[in-house]
Structures are given as C-alpha cells and as structure tokens.
Amino acid sequence: MAEEKKRLIKKIQATSQMKKIMADYFYELDRASKEGSPPVAWCTSVGPGELLLSLGFLVYYPENHGAMLGTTRMANNYIPVANAIGYSPDICSYLTSDVGAFIKKETPLSLAYEGINEVPKPDVLVYNTNQCRDVQDWFSWYARELKVPTLGISTYRCIGNVSDYNLESITKQIKDLIPHLETISGNKFDIDKFREVLTRSYECTQLWKKVLETNMAVPAPMSFFDGTIQMGPAVVLRGTETAIEYYTLLLKELEEKVKNTEGAVDGEKFRLYWEGMPIWGKLRNLSEFFIELKTAVVASTYCNSWIFEAFDPEYPFMSLARAYTELFIVRDENFKEKYIEEMVHKYKLDGILFHDAKTCPNNSNNRYGMPERLQKRLNIPTLTINGDLNDLRCFSEEQAKTNIEAFVEQLEVV
C-alpha cells in the first residue's frame, strides 16, 4: 500500500540538484560558524537579505529551519519546551519549535547533513516586522541568549496602496542598518556589490515566478506541495548565481511537462488555490490525498510570497523597501481579495481553500470574513480547514480530510 502510494507523487528530477545546493549552503554556513569567518547573519525570510549578502555575510534564515522542524515532524518535541519557559502555545510555532530545539541542543540539520551538529552561530540578527511581530520576539530571545546584537526594520502593516511615506521610512531604516553592519562584518558597504546582489535576486525572482506560472497550464505540472519544497532556494539562496542556475533547470523541466501535458495529478478534475501556511508535517499526506481526489492545488499565496517584482538595481534602497513592503502579507483586505481574485482567473480555479493556522494569524486570512466575501463576489466555493504550520496538536487529520473530501464532492455538482 505504502509503495503504491509513493508512486502517486510524480518526481521532479531537478530536486536532486536542489538537495545538493541546499547541502552546500548549510555546509558553508557550518564552516563559517566553526571558523568564525565569514560573518553569519540571521535574517527573517522577507527581510533585507540582499543588503546582508552585499556586506559579505552568509545569511541563515531561521524560518527555513522552522519549516524543517515541521516537515521532519520534530516540532512537537520542542514546542512544549518553549511553552514551559513562557512562550505561549498560541504564538508562532516556528518560534516555539525553533527556540525549544535550541534549548534542547538539537536540530534537523544534524540528521540531514553529517557533521553538522548545531545551527550556525550568528554575528548579528536582522529582522523585518513586515510579516509579523513574532519574528522580533523570536530574534530577541536569541539576542539575549547568545548576546548577539539584533537590528530590525519596523514596517507598516495592513496597508492599501504603498505610499511614498511608507517607502521613505523603510528606506531610511535600511540605510540606518549599514554602519552597524559594517562594524559587525568588518566590511565597507559597496553600492555596486549591493546592486549586483539585487540584480541576481531579481533574476531569481523572475525565474521563480515563471516556475509557478507553468501551473497556469491544464493539467498543472507541479502541486502546491511540491512548490513549498521547490521554493527553498528562492528563500535562502536568492541573490546568488546558484539559485538562478537552479530555477533555470527547474523551469526547463516543468515547461517540458507542460508540453507533454504531464500533470502533477493524473486525471486532474479540479483546480484549487491554497491560502495560508503549509501544514509542514502533513505535506506528503495531503499531497497524496489531493491526488486521490483528482484535485490539483495549483496556486498559493505562500509560494508567491517570494516573488519580488520591485527589485531594481537603479534604485537599490527604494526598490528593496518597495519589494518588502508591497508583499501580500503586509497589505489590507481589499488588496488581498483583489490579488486572490486575479489568481482565480489566471489559474482557472474551481475553489479556494483557506488554512486557518492556529499559531499564525498573519497568514490566516479567513478570520475577517474573506472566504464568505469572496464566495459571494466571485461565485466560487471556499473552504476553511483548521490546522497549523508546525503544531500538529492543532490539526485533526480526519476532520480536515472529511472537509476537503466534502468540498470536492461539492465541486462535482457545481
């Protein structure tokens, strides 16, 4: 049975190359951590990674580590450890699982990569509150624990149009980081290097966008669940040639699949949008379940969140500020609804699935009536399932699956 199931998920050949570049990335960080050079910066996933790279830092993203704790289902071993020191089970379970794992001196990195025993030691922690306040609390815990400086950008939240005053403030905050980062890294800021990194990040972003857009084809060549894995390099390696090379390779493979009408779901009958965080510990399980239901989850806010259209080396600071401010998660309900509406048309979707992640209100867009409004306005069915990114105590598999199955039955009669 398990063997039979394994074959349900179609292999993406490029993945073996991704595993290699991710391994290289973590080994390089581990070396730097052990040798004390080059300097290591921890950065939030939609934070100013490009600036850090240009200053010679190797950049480590704790959210990526959080997702690893989720996919390996180790998170629930550690969340209670953080709960016990006063970090509530209701706050970000990336934070609680990551902090808990650190306290226990364990990491999924050591299981995946021989010789790596711990997460890389930071020289500085840099956050951006564009996504949530939890990242600030998360990095502040490490700042206290490791006695490492923490720097941050505090952005606006829930904004409609991105206005000049938003951008001016963020630009100023980014510039203010530079003297501190120069001192910590021992490197002088070089605007040309910054422009080069931005150019590469932009190229990575464009390729990642094209990768996701191959799913406009019917049948879609890649599922949302594949996408959450394939986006690894866009998160941690953007700004490097390696990421560009990887997405060139992946794009070619997916375009080939489109040409051969090879879908990720055999006999694709329905196409859905996934709004919200992945349920990391259940990726495979849900992926197989949707395949059995002949339903393809073809587009998502989550995977789209690493498309930064605004990057422009001509205006490096302003464009960095814009890219990290015009993101979906930073915007108001009107913007978000219009965005999803466009996705519905672009990807020819039959329904929208909202994941209400218990510990991440920032990515749970069902909570202010959006599914009901979209359902009415677009005349498209929506479904909300309850779960969480990492805390599987908040997820009832049976209830979620019954909901999804009943939703597909509903699509059958529409």
Next chain:
Amino acid sequence: MNYFTGIDVGASATKAVIINAEKEVVGYSVNNSGADFRAASDTAFSKAKKNADPKGSENYIIVATGYGRRNIPYVDGIKTEISCHARGSYHFFRNAHTLIDIGGQDSKVIRVDVLGERGSFKMNRKCAAGTGAFLEEIANRLDVKLGQLNRLAEKAQKNIEIGSYCTVFTATEILTKIREGEQVENIVKGIFNSVITRAIEMDPMENNIVMTGGVVAYNPFLVKMFEEKLGKKIFVPPLPQLTGAFGAALFALEGKPTEG
C-alpha cells in the same frame, strides 16, 4: 431484488439503513461504534438485515459514510457525511434549507438549495463543545444519565447563562453553579442553550431550518428551545439520527457514490 444500504460509521454510533427501490425504509439499526469500525458496521448491517430480509435472499448495494467510511471493505462506494446528510434531509424537505446536524463528535451546518444540491458547509472546530460528547461529559459531571437530560431540561424553572465555548471551561462554570445551589434542571437547560448558541455561531440561520443527529433524536426539548430562540419552526425528519445513513442509502440507489 436489490436493496440499498447506507452505513454511517459515526464517532459514537454506527447506523445502518436499508431501503427498497421505492425509497421505503425496510430495516435499520443503531449501535455503538466502539474501537472497531469494521465490527460496528458488520453488526449494524446484520441487525438492519434481520428486519429487512429475514431469509437473507436479497442483493445489497452499499454506500458507507461517516468517520469510519473507509474501514468497511465490502462497500460499493463512499460519500462524506456532509453530502449524505444533505441528501437524506432533502428527501423529506424539498426546499432550500439550512441543515444543522449535531452528532457525537462534531456538529455541521450545511446549505441545501431548492434543487437538493448541497452548497457550502461548516463543521465545528476541534472542541467537543456543542456536540453529543459535550452533553455526555456534562451528564457525567451532574451525575445523571444521558437519557434523563431531556426530561430534566423540560422541568427547568428559569434560564441560566452558560457562556464558555470550551468543554472544560463549561464544566468549571457548572461547578460554580452547583456551588451556588443552582437546580440541576436549570443547569441542563442552560447546557442545551449553550449547544444551540454553538450552532448559531457557525453560520447564518437562513431559509427553513432542519435539524438532524443523535442529540436531536434523544432531546426533542432542545429543538423546541431552538425554535423559540429563532422564532421559527424547525423541521426534523423521521429518525433524525439516521439521516446520514438514509442519504447514503439513497446514493446507493441512485448510483452516484464515489468509488470505494
């Protein structure tokens, strides 16, 4: 001759309904689900067969539904309980309605349109509050039998507010009421009211309202209270605990189940 069977393997009870080609119920049974869904469905099916077909000469087409729907190997198809409840309810009420099903472990609000097509639905979240399991827990707490709740609620002298939406918090609230010397009857009525509020919170109560499920079957007074709260009549099909199984039997007859 073909008979059509729906087996609803719910979290608390397993129900089987057998109908003939005229959609008449010829046999049914209700049993505890226990820990072995396969065994529970065998028992439910064979008990229902005893009434329907004492000689054992009929051919059966079976559709399974409910939490344990995938645990029965001998079915011809499966369908979720959401679709089966809607189908069963529409058989009796051929109009657009909002169906509230209060089951053992979950409650659902399902929209059925005038053509009998099922629209959106909502299932309650992870807490047992507002379900049969909740009533069971509270009955234990009050040291009364589950079967006595309806009669007790009927005898209540006043309305008391029980506001928590967590089973554990409710139990604590009840302890406070007991300490204050509140009558058990009044507490039970307060609990019924809390079940009603949980349902109202799930979705707007539009069109006609139909209620199904075990809680409704055993507690008609709760339906009466619900009617008073909404200020309109609530329709309850015959054998409300069997609506899902009956809907599954109709799907078996109509030949539209998903492959099992």
